[in-house]
Structures are given as structure tokens and as C-alpha cells.
Amino acid sequence: MSTEDVMRVLAILESEEEDSEQRDDAVLEAELLQVDDPSLRARMVEVLWNEVLRIQASKGARPDHVLWAAVRRFASMAPVDQAERLLILLSPAEPYTTQQVALQAIQNMFADRFGQLKYDVRVRLMDAAYRIGLEIASIPKTDRDASQNALLYNAALTCAVLDDLRTKTLVASMTPESTVRFMRWLLDFHG
Numbered sequence: 001m002s003t004e005d006v007m008r009v010l011a012i013l014e015s016e017e018e019d020s021e022q023r024d025d026a027v028l029e030a031e032l033l034q035v036d037d038p039s040l041r042a043r044m045v046e047v048l049w050n051e052v053l054r055i056q057a058s059k060g061a062r063p064d065h066v067l068w069a070a071v072r073r074f075a076s077m078a079p080v081d082q083a084e085r086l087l088i089l090l091s092p093a094e095p096y097t098t099q100q101v102a103l104q105a106i107q108n109m110f111a112d113r114f115g116q117l118k119y120d121v122r123v124r125l126m127d128a129a130y131r132i133g134l135e136i137a138s139i140p141k142t143d144r145d146a147s148q149n150a151l152l153y154n155a156a157l158t159c160a161v162l163d164d165l166r167t168k169t170l171v172a173s174m175t176p177e178s179t180v181r182f183m184r185w186l187l188d189f190h191g
Contacts, residue, residue, distance in 0.1 A: 009030050024062060041077055083106060083110070100154050106161070133152055160186065
């Protein structure tokens with residue numbers, strides 16, 4: 001994809017006149033774009049975040065997978081100091097799937113950039129992930145569905161990436177399958 005493609009996607013997402021279908025297509029296309037120019041990258045981060053907010057404000061009128069694509073691409077391009085924006089997606093009012101995407105975005109943002117995170121932001125992100133994990137952990141393992149188990153797993157991974165000592169509490173509440181996956185991830189992460 002070329003700079004022209006980047007400019008076209010930016011033009012659509014920066015416009016107030018485009019319909020939601022065009023905006024959705026532009027968000028999905030943004031995931032495929034290579035944006036090397038720092039000024040274009042900064043613009044793309046902002047338009048993607050604005051799109052996240054627009055999609056949330058639409059209250060389900062736009063597809064969830066577009067929201068998730070915008071969150072993923074935002075997280076892959078944004079500087080770590082913007083991670084705290086994702087806190088709004090970790091609200092108990094958000095669906096489990098949206099919380100899970102936000103947790104995965106945080107994991108991806110900090111997998112190789114942990115030292116760049118301000119302490120107070122790290123604490124807020126850890127607390128949000130831990131709260132989500134505790135909420136799911138309070139449900140008996142036999143009563144949880146697959147999305148709840150996946151959310152607990154991602155809450156534990158996020159806590160681990162952020163070096164939260166409370167991670168072990170969440171791991172102790174996971175299913176045996178999730179615990180094995182977590183331990184394999186931990187070995188790879190620190191390997």
C-alpha cells in the first residue's frame with residue numbers, strides 16, 4: 001500500500017461527511033497500511049482513536065469488528081503514553097469482547113516497550129485489568145462461558161505484561177487449559 005492509500009484513508013476518517021459504511025471500510029483498510037512517515041502516523045493514531053469514540057457513541061449501530069480493528073490499529077501505532085486512553089474500553093459497562101480487545105491492545109503496546117510507561121498510567125491499567133480478572137474469577141469455573149474464560153486469561157496476561165504481582169491470583173482462578181496456555185506464554189515472553 002502506498003502513501004496515496006494512507007492519504008485516502010486519512011481523508012475519509014478525517015471527514016465529517018462520510019457515511020458509516022465508508023468509514024468502516026477505511027478503518028479495516030487502515031489495519032493493512034504501512035505508515036512510516038511520523039506526521040502521517042500521528043494523524044492516523046488520532047483519527048483511529050476518534051473513530052473508536054464515534055463507534056462507541058453509535059451504541060451498536062456500527063459493527064463490533066470495526067471497533068476492534070480501530071482499537072488494534074490504534075494500539076499498534078500509538079506511543080505508549082497514549083495507552084491510558086484504552087481505560088474507557090475496560091469499563092464494566094463494556095461488553096466482554098470489547099474489554100478483551102482492549103486488554104490485548106495493552107499487551108501488544110507493552111510487549112516490547114514496557115519501560116516507556118509512566119508509573120501512574122501503569123498502575124491504572126493494572127488496576128483495570130485486575131478488576132476485570134477478579135470479576136470473572138468470582139464466577140465459579142464450572143459456571144463460566146468461553147468468553148469469560150478468555151477475558152480472565154487476557155486480564156492475567158495484561159497484568160503479567162505490566163509486571164503486576166497480583167497476576168498469580170488471577171492465574172489461580174483460571175481453568176487448567178488456560179493455566180497451561182498462560183504458562184507457555186510466560187515461558188515465551190521471558191524466554
